[in-house]
Amino acid sequence: MLDRSEFKRAQRRALEFFAKARIALTPEETKSIEVADFGLGDLAHTGLEVVVYINTERYCAKEIVIFPRQTCPEHYHPDVNEEPGKQETFRCRWGIVYLYVPGEQTPRPHSVPPPGKEKYYTVYHEILLRPGQQYTLPPRTLHWFQGGVKGAVVSEFSSRSTDDNDVFTDPSIERKTRIKP
Amino acid sequence: MLDRSEFKRAQRRALEFFAKARIALTPEETKSIEVADFGLGDLAHTGLEVVVYINTERYCAKEIVIFPRQTCPEHYHPDVNEEPGKQETFRCRWGIVYLYVPGEQTPRPHSVPPPGKEKYYTVYHEILLRPGQQYTLPPRTLHWFQGGVKGAVVSEFSSRSTDDNDVFTDPSIERKTRIKP
Numbered sequence: 001m002l003d004r005s006e007f008k009r010a011q012r013r014a015l016e017f018f019a020k021a022r023i024a025l026t027p028e029e030t031k032s033i034e035v036a037d038f039g040l041g042d043l044a045h046t047g048l049e050v051v052v053y054i055n056t057e058r059y060c061a062k063e064i065v066i067f068p069r070q071t072c073p074e075h076y077h078p079d080v081n082e083e084p085g086k087q088e089t090f091r092c093r094w095g096i097v098y099l100y101v102p103g104e105q106t107p108r109p110h111s112v113p114p115p116g117k118e119k120y121y122t123v124y125h126e127i128l129l130r131p132g133q134q135y136t137l138p139p140r141t142l143h144w145f146q147g148g149v150k151g152a153v154v155s156e157f158s159s160r161s162t163d164d165n166d167v168f169t170d171p172s173i174e175r176k177t178r179i180k181p
Numbered sequence: 182m183l184d185r186s187e188f189k190r191a192q193r194r195a196l197e198f199f200a201k202a203r204i205a206l207t208p209e210e211t212k213s214i215e216v217a218d219f220g221l222g223d224l225a226h227t228g229l230e231v232v233v234y235i236n237t238e239r240y241c242a243k244e245i246v247i248f249p250r251q252t253c254p255e256h257y258h259p260d261v262n263e264e265p266g267k268q269e270t271f272r273c274r275w276g277i278v279y280l281y282v283p284g285e286q287t288p289r290p291h292s293v294p295p296p297g298k299e300k301y302y303t304v305y306h307e308i309l310l311r312p313g314q315q316y317t318l319p320p321r322t323l324h325w326f327q328g329g330v331k332g333a334v335v336s337e338f339s340s341r342s343t344d345d346n347d348v349f350t351d352p353s354i355e356r357k358t359r360i361k362p
Contacts, residue, residue, distance in 0.1 A: 022203035054270045054315070059241070060338075136237070157234065
């Protein structure tokens with residue numbers, strides 16, 4: 001659960017990052033920036049700020065802000081009905097993002113999981129993305145990512161997005177953000 | 182056909198537009214900017230400069246530079262085998278782009294077709310896109326677009342891209358650019 005004031009503050013802060021990255025939004029997009037707290041109410045450690053540009057049955061494009069050291073928690077995109085799990089490409093536009101995927105554990109990763117949540121982070125092969133660099137995840141691949149000390153702005157290009165189907169390693173996570181009335 | 186020097190000049194000029202739009206490219210992308218002359222050898226009027234970020238069986242993302250008053254000629258994306266024609270979203274990142282689609286003819290459109298090519302331009306419903314604005318085309322929709330007086334940088338998000346299948350109104354167009362040896 002998020003306080004309305006906290007939600008609004010995160011939206012305003014996200015706008016500062018879009019401005020740093022020189023990414024133009026329409027007034028409607030500006031007002032409807034999605035703030036995802038993953039049900040944990042701890043945006044300082046776990047969260048994402050998102051503008052969905054387009055999401056059709058065939059493809060999806062989003063712009064994501066990750067605050068400094070904010071983490072998108074570990075999850076994967078399962079097959080849904082007959083459709084293979086979401087395939088996605090992360091392209092760093094501004095700042096640095098550390099992406100973690102299955103594979104050989106990176107000896108000294110740049111990120112640590114949010115405090116108290118260590119056991120829900122199981123993949124530690126680090127992909128470092130600077131502006132202009134990108135990485136494509138196959139469907140059904142566990143992953144998590146964290147913004148560097150200055151945060152990051154990342155484009156996500158993918159097949160259709162159905163966030164409600166995402167499977168998180170942390171069972172206490174809810175993908176839908178609820179705002180305190 | 183394009184002279185190699187002209188091709189290189191267009192690549193360098195495209196880089197200036199990516200810089201104006203503050204869009205970061207990797208050194209590899211910088212070297213491999215696609216210059217499309219559509220077989221007409223007249224980049225001043227007809228052409229596109231493109232970086233393909235990703236093109237999988239499911240989705241595609243590109244960044245497109247349109248020089249001032251340069252035109253992407255009228256075409257549509259047909260169904261290919263069992264796959265419906267490419268669906269695409271154009272999002273203006275920098276400058277102004279005028280997009281033309283079927284529908285009521287705009288009384289005084291901002292663009293005119295390249296000289297001598299008027300008869301191959303048949304749709305004149307104008308969509309004006311400024312930075313942050315976007316438009317999604319259904320499959321099989323005739324369209325063409327032209328950069329404004331300062332040119333434009335446009336993101337294209339779409340289903341899988343198979344440029345070779347595009348159907349152009351001008352029968353003399355070849356999608357593949359050939360460079361003079």
